[in-house]
Amino acid sequence: MxxxxxxxxxxxxxxxxxxxIDAILQQWRRRVGKRELGRMALAELGLDIDLPKLDVLIATWAPSNEFGADKGETMVSTIATRLCIDPSRASRLVSELINQGLLARGVSQQDARRTIVELTEKGLATVDAVRTIKFLILGDYLKGWTEAEIDTFLPLLERFSSWSEEAADKGQTLLAPTIAELRAKLQKLSQ
Structure with missing residues (x-):
């Protein structure tokens, strides 16, 4: 290679x-894929929900640091878009969370024909408790870092987090001839 x-x-x-970098990212991806902290928080709090439902609660609450500044009304389609999931799956999860008393349906103030989804008091307390545990753990870890380390790390992490999008664009342009070579080699082996 x-x-x-x-x-x-x-x-x-x-x-x-x-x-x-790839080796570190693969190890990190596997750990993050297990969602150890989220599972631990749900277990420690004795919550009767799974991680996909927690995701829906958080997407309904929509913290701006994660989902941007749009704090408009939240509909099932909004949740599906925020989580990149199928609308039918989002609808099923929302219905289950409504049955558990964590979400409620409401009427849009912008268009009375639309149904919106809102956190109940119990749903908001759930989101707050899980996020508090997350930031307790992250804060405890980061308190061992110097301010200079964090000031260096954050912009680099943000810059690095967009590499795959930039790479996809370059794959269509600058790297296209090299990728074509790889494709031709694979096609030749498939014959």
Whole structure:
């Protein structure tokens, strides 16, 4: 692979760095995929919901640091969009959360024909408790970092978090000939 990447104009040192970053990200992805902290918070709080339902509660509440500044009315379609899930799945989860007393249906103030979804007092307390545990743990971890480390890390993490979007754009343009070589090689092996 290193030879092919060098042929594509990627320096050997950058290839080594990319491989190291990828190894860390794969380990992190597997841990995050297990959602250990979320499961722990739900268990510690004795909540009778699973992680997808927690996601719906949080998407209904829609913290601006996660979902942007749009604090308009929340409908089932809004939740589906925020979580990148099928609207029918969002609808089923919302119905289950309504039955559990964590969400309630309401009438839109903008259009009386629309049904909105709102957190109940119990739903808001659930979101608040889970997020408090999350930030207690994260805060406890970060308190060992210096201010300079955090000031360096945050902009770099934000910059790095968009690499796959930028890479997809480049894949369509700058890297297209190199990707075409890989495709041709695979097609030749498939014949």
């Amino acid at each position: 290193a030879d092919f990447l060098a042929h594509a104009g990627i320096p050997a040192a950058v290839t080594d760095q990319a491989l190291a």
